[in-house]
Amino acid sequence: MYDIKWIRDNAAAFDGGRRRRGLEPLSERLLTLDDARRAAIGRAQAAQERRNAASKEIGAAMKAKDAEKAEALKAEVADLKTRMADYEAEEKAAIAALDTELAAIPNTPLDSVPDGKDEHDNIEARRWGEAPKFPEGFAPKEHFDIGEALGMMDFDAAAKMSGARFVVLKGKLARLERALMQFMLDLHTDTHGYTEVNPPVLVRDEAMFGTAQLPKFVDDQFAAISLGDISNIIANATPKLARVMPAPSEERKSAGEIFADMEDPDTLIKGELEKSPDKHWLIPTAEVPLTNLVREQILEESALPIRMTAGTPCFRAEAGSAGRDTRGMIRQHQFAKVELVSITTPEQSGAEHERMTACAEEVLKRLGLHYRVVTLCTGDMGFASQKTYDIEVWLPGQGRFREISSCSVCGDFQARRMNARYRPAEGKATRFVHTLNGSGVAVGRALVAVLENYQNADGSVTVPEVLRPYMGGLERIER
DSSP, rough: OOOOOHHHOHHHHHHHHHHTTTTTHHHHHHHHHHHHHHHHHHHHHHHHHHHHHHHHHHHHHHHHOOOHOOOOHHHHHHHHHHHHHHHHHHHHHHHHHHHHHHTTOHHHHHHTTTOOSSSGGGEEEEEEEEOOOOOOOOOOOOHHHHHHHHEEEHHHHHHHHHHHSOOOEOOOHHHHHHHHHHHHIIIIISOOOOOOOOOOOOOEEHHHHHTTTTTTTTGEEEEOHHHHHHHHHHHHHHHHHHHSOOOTOOOOHHHHHHHHSSSSSSHHHHHHHTTTTTTTEEOOHHHHHHHHGGTOOOEEEEOEEEEEEEEEEEEEEOOOOOTTSSSSSSSSSSEEEEEEEEEEEEEHHHHHHHHHHHHHHHHHHHHOOOEEEOOTTTHHHHHOOSSEEEEEEEETTEEEEEEEEEEEETTTTHHHHHEEEEOOSSSSSOOOOOOEEEEEHHHHHHHHHHHHHHHOOTTTTTTOOGGGGGTTTTEEEEE
C-alpha cells in the first residue's frame, strides 16, 4: 500500500511504475482525492478552532454583561456544532475514498524486473539438471494416469464429497505427500535456518488485507462463516428477498429462480458478508498468517532477518470447473504447501530474495528434479510483488515446465498495510520492514513432479533416495 505523501512527491515515478505494469496513470486522481481529504480536514479543524474561541468569548461577554453578544455567540457555537458533524462526516468519507483507491493499487516493480505483457515475456535466469530418459517406445504418462492406475489417486470420490478440483490420495501416495512435506520442513529448519510455525488456517479480514489478498482478490478466496452469521445474513436480506418471494398461494419457486428474480443477488450476499464482524477466511497460503505475525509491531533491527516456514493446507477458489488443468492436481481448490516468509530491513531484502529462491531450489536439487528459474516480467507479476522468481519443474508427462515455486520480494508494500516497523540500531525514527514470501515448495506439485519424473514402464514409481527415510525405507511404489 502506498503513502500518499510519497505519491505527491514522486508522482512521475509512481505513474511510470504503473505504465510498466500496463496500467493507466493515476497520480492526478489520487492527488485530487487527497486535496479533498485535506480540505475536509482543514474545514473541520477551522470549525473546531472557531468553536473553542467562541466558547471563550461567551464567557467574556457574560462577564461584561453583554447578553446580546453572548446569545449571538451561543447561536454561533450551536451552528458550528452542527456544521462540525457535517465536516467530520465529509472528512471520514474523503479518507475512505482515498484509502479505497490506495488499497487497490499494485506494487511498483523494481528496475531489474523485465518489462512485458504476460508469461511469454518472462526471462529464463538459469536451469539445473536434465530431463529423465525413458525406455525407447515408452511414452511417459501424466500424474493422474499414474496415480489412478496405482489405485491411490481418486478424483471421483473427492468430487462426490466436495465437487471438482479436489483429490483423495490413498496408501503409499498419501504417505509420499506427507514425506515430501516433512522433508521440506526438515531441510528449511535444519539446514536453512527457518523457524517452523504452526499457524491458524482461519484468519480475519485484517490479516488478508495486510498481505493484499483483500480487497482486490476477494473472489479468489473461501469465506468461513458461523451459523450465527448465516442467521444475520438471512435476517438482513429478508426484506429484499421478500420482494421476489412468491406468496403462499403462488407456485413454489426454487432457490435458483428466486435469485434469478433478484436484481443483484451476488452484491447482496457479498455486502452482508462484508458487514459480518465474525467472518473468517481460509488461508490461500501460509504467507497470510506468517507475515501477519509482525503486524502492528515495532521490532529491533538486531532481531532481523526473521525467517519462518510452515506446512499447511491452502485454499484457493480457482476459477470455474472447466478449462485448462481441471483434471489432475495442478490446480486444486485445496492443496498442501510449504511456505517461506522473511522479514528484513530494506538493505537486506534484495539478498534475502536470492537466498530464499536458492532455498526453494535446494528442495528440487535434492529430489533430483530438472528445473529452471524465470524472472517474471511486469505484466505477469503478482499484485504485492516488487520482483518475483518462478521456479518451474520439468513434467515429462506434459512435456513442459510447470511452476512449482514462486518467490517474491514485496518491499514495504505489505508492511504499510500491517503497520509493521523496526527500530534501526542507529537513529530514533522507526522504518517499515520489508517482507518476502515464497513456496518452499508446493507439496502437491512436488508429488506430481516425482510421479512423472520417477515413473517406470511397468506402472510403478521409484521413490527418490532422499525421501526413503520418510517412507520407511520403501524404494518403489507399485500396485
